[in-house]
Amino acid sequence: MRLAFKMIGFALATVVSGAMLLPTGPSYAASGEEVINARIDFMKEELGSHWKILAAYAKSGKGSLADVEDNAMALARLSKKIPEHFPKDTGRGKYSDKMTRSLPVIWTDWDGFKKEVQRLADGSEKLARLAKEGNKDAVVTMIGSSGSYAKTKIGCAECHKTFRGARVK
Numbered sequence: 001m002r003l004a005f006k007m008i009g010f011a012l013a014t015v016v017s018g019a020m021l022l023p024t025g026p027s028y029a030a031s032g033e034e035v036i037n038a039r040i041d042f043m044k045e046e047l048g049s050h051w052k053i054l055a056a057y058a059k060s061g062k063g064s065l066a067d068v069e070d071n072a073m074a075l076a077r078l079s080k081k082i083p084e085h086f087p088k089d090t091g092r093g094k095y096s097d098k099m100t101r102s103l104p105v106i107w108t109d110w111d112g113f114k115k116e117v118q119r120l121a122d123g124s125e126k127l128a129r130l131a132k133e134g135n136k137d138a139v140v141t142m143i144g145s146s147g148s149y150a151k152t153k154i155g156c157a158e159c160h161k162t163f164r165g166a167r168v169k
């Protein structure tokens with residue numbers, strides 16, 4: 001009888017301590033899949049939302065040069081956060097082509113990748129300066145009037161060309 005109680009006690013202790021080892025939420029180290037989803041959100045929601053304001057100005061004259069200046073500066077600041085969204089080996093090869101468009105060359109040519117980060121930082125600072133100076137034509141030329149970030153000269157396009165693979169359905 002006493003042995004049985006001991007065994008129940010042991011079993012309970014095991015269950016309780018086991019439960020304490022389980023992940024309990026966001027403070028748990030992020031999995032590769034979470035890193036990838038957060039990165040795609042960052043590109044779409046953060047870089048993308050500022051880009052949309054620039055594109056709307058160049059394409060359809062929406063907003064003002066002051067808006068261009070503000071959003072270009074926001075992009076310059078956000079560009080500094082790009083590298084931390086690309087921890088080693090969280091791209092294709094390790095994860096499915098459907099899940100991520102990040103190519104392994106990001107990590108084999110990390111210096112080249114960082115140059116593209118710098119291109120965006122420099123490009124958006126230059127754009128903010130042109131906007132501040134009131135140089136409307138140069139602003140529109142630099143953003144590009146197609147509305148597409150694949151054609152802009154501020155620095156989104158080059159990185160995508162080299163480091164982002166084709167979309168897979």
Ligand code: HEC
Pocket residue numbers: 036039040043044047048051075082099100101102103113116117120149155156157159160163164167
């Ligand atoms: C230094 C490289 C780099 C720069 C600069 C960069 N991107 Fe990206 N971007 C990527 C990579 C790599 C991916 C693929 C992420 C993934 O799927 O894991 C991506 C993904 C995206 C996506 C997600 C949509 C999709 O289907 O892939 C959007 C939207 C996007 N980028 C917009 C932008 C915009 C707008 C800019 C410029 C303001 C920009 N990016 C600058 C590397 C970059």
